[in-house]
Amino acid sequence: MKGPSLLVQVTSLARRSTLRTLRQPAVMVSAILFPMMFFAINAYGLDAATSIPGFPADSYLDFAFAFPLVQAALFGAITAGADLARDIESGFFDRLSLTPMRPASLLLGMLAGVVALGLIQGVIFLAVGVLFGVDVKSGFPGMIVLVLLTVLVALGFGGIGAMLALRTGSVEAVESAFPLFFVSIFMSSINLPRDLIEQDWFRYIATANPISYLVEGLRSLVITGWDAQALLLGFGCAFAIIALSVTGASALLRTRVAR
Amino acid sequence: MGRGGFFSVAFAVAGRQVYKYFANPAFLAPAFFPLFFFVAFAGGLTRVGDVPGFDYEAGYVAFQYVWALLQAVAMGGAFTGFSIAGDFENGFARRLLLAASNRQGIILGYTIASLVRGALTGILVTFLALLTGMPMSGGFDLFGLIGLAVLVNVAATLFGAGVAMLLRTQQAGPVIRTPIFLVLFLAPVFVPLNLLSGWLETIARLNPFTTILDAARGFLAGTPTSVLPAYAIGVALVAIFALWAVYALRRAEKAGA
Numbered sequence: 043m044k045g046p047s048l049l050v051q052v053t054s055l056a057r058r059s060t061l062r063t064l065r066q067p068a069v070m071v072s073a074i075l076f077p078m079m080f081f082a083i084n085a086y087g088l089d090a091a092t093s094i095p096g097f098p099a100d101s102y103l104d105f106a107f108a109f110p111l112v113q114a115a116l117f118g119a120i121t122a123g124a125d126l127a128r129d130i131e132s133g134f135f136d137r138l139s140l141t142p143m144r145p146a147s148l149l150l151g152m153l154a155g156v157v158a159l160g161l162i163q164g165v166i167f168l169a170v171g172v173l174f175g176v177d178v179k180s181g182f183p184g185m186i187v188l189v190l191l192t193v194l195v196a197l198g199f200g201g202i203g204a205m206l207a208l209r210t211g212s213v214e215a216v217e218s219a220f221p222l223f224f225v226s227i228f229m230s231s232i233n234l235p236r237d238l239i240e241q242d243w244f245r246y247i248a249t250a251n252p253i254s255y256l257v258e259g260l261r262s263l264v265i266t267g268w269d270a271q272a273l274l275l276g277f278g279c280a281f282a283i284i285a286l287s288v289t290g291a292s293a294l295l296r297t298r299v300a301r
Numbered sequence: 302m303g304r305g306g307f308f309s310v311a312f313a314v315a316g317r318q319v320y321k322y323f324a325n326p327a328f329l330a331p332a333f334f335p336l337f338f339f340v341a342f343a344g345g346l347t348r349v350g351d352v353p354g355f356d357y358e359a360g361y362v363a364f365q366y367v368w369a370l371l372q373a374v375a376m377g378g379a380f381t382g383f384s385i386a387g388d389f390e391n392g393f394a395r396r397l398l399l400a401a402s403n404r405q406g407i408i409l410g411y412t413i414a415s416l417v418r419g420a421l422t423g424i425l426v427t428f429l430a431l432l433t434g435m436p437m438s439g440g441f442d443l444f445g446l447i448g449l450a451v452l453v454n455v456a457a458t459l460f461g462a463g464v465a466m467l468l469r470t471q472q473a474g475p476v477i478r479t480p481i482f483l484v485l486f487l488a489p490v491f492v493p494l495n496l497l498s499g500w501l502e503t504i505a506r507l508n509p510f511t512t513i514l515d516a517a518r519g520f521l522a523g524t525p526t527s528v529l530p531a532y533a534i535g536v537a538l539v540a541i542f543a544l545w546a547v548y549a550l551r552r553a554e555k556a557g558a
Contacts, residue, residue: 082500082501083486083487083490083501084491086497086498086499086500086501086502087489087490087492087497087501088346088349088491088492089496089497089498089499090349090352090354090355090491090492090496090497090498091346091348091349091352091491093352093353094348094349094351094352221333221334221337224337225337225341228337228338228341228345229340229341229345233341233342233345233346234345234346234348238348239345239347239348240348241344241345241347243344244345248345
């Protein structure tokens, strides 16, 4: 019996993935409010940092705007990874493999759900940010690129969440990775530009951390305008993370289906 | 019921909790976020100490250490709340309430155990801070800092115990953790109060934790400030949350936990 096309399968599972997230108010509150809260605290708590000689922005609110976008992508990845792990734990994944549906559609559907959540978060954060006075120097086209890069970051992190879920098959294991993701955001140039980080060891870690380049790409659209180098590095890192994580997740998916 | 019952119950509960801690290395989990924030903020934000108006003599690493220490002991209290919620969920608390000759001793027992946990997580944060070259210039004033850390730990434990006994489910976790996180972050975390701006400055001025944090930083730098107000606030918080915990215990008793 011939099953529905891959596109139909992916669309169905993406819809399921998105609705499942939207129907969990606690998840949505965490995904929207928590990053905004940290952003608000950082923006006003570190406003004095703008008086450090060489600081690249007049307002820390503008400088810090990349923070909620990256943090939201992290939340989305953990949520999506945990949902996929729940599907494995509950036996949904096994039942699915008995149907004509291709296992790849589960992964793609989950990633499409991540993209949808990332898009919702990006648009909401941008609207709230602009409302509270964030000045996006690259204008309206820059805002579109900002949301696009946010979605790509979410997709890359989502792929890592999928890898964790497929490797462990455990919701607890996926959720316990949250602190590691969180640490990696803070050990980047999220709070200060790399050239203003005084401690050498911290600057080395921030330079080696790909999240610094994602943050700097997003930030450049807000505080600089159109910075080709920052955008190339940002998009380059986002695509590299997507390629690595989705390839890894596909390999793990094949292993799990073969079991 | 005499005081003997009160203290024997307290020590029995404390003994069990402390044994549970040492049987599971996860008891140091409350130290994770404070350690991580300390490394991230003290390592990545040192230049903020050069901002005009930043007048903390002991330096930026010490400035962040005090916040990380108070966060560690407060989170130690919150995690004790999670343990109590777990005891209610797995039925242990019900048996404990039936067996205890003086039930208020249960609260003291959990508080003593939380102090042990808070001391260990506090030592861990201090050890890391010293490793990173933090100066200790407070001399005997450091006892003032330790006293404030004890009050913060006890207040957070009693708050967490109250919530856990009222809700009696591990889903109470966010209800315990979120207010503690908010109180800790809505304070002068990155810069002194005079350098904060906007709504955060207004809230930080109203936040009682700000006075405790300022006094604790003063003790570490060897220039104590706002000592009496800080201790008064600490003692008042302990008293209020002790009443809160006793009220929640009564509710748990009535509910037949």
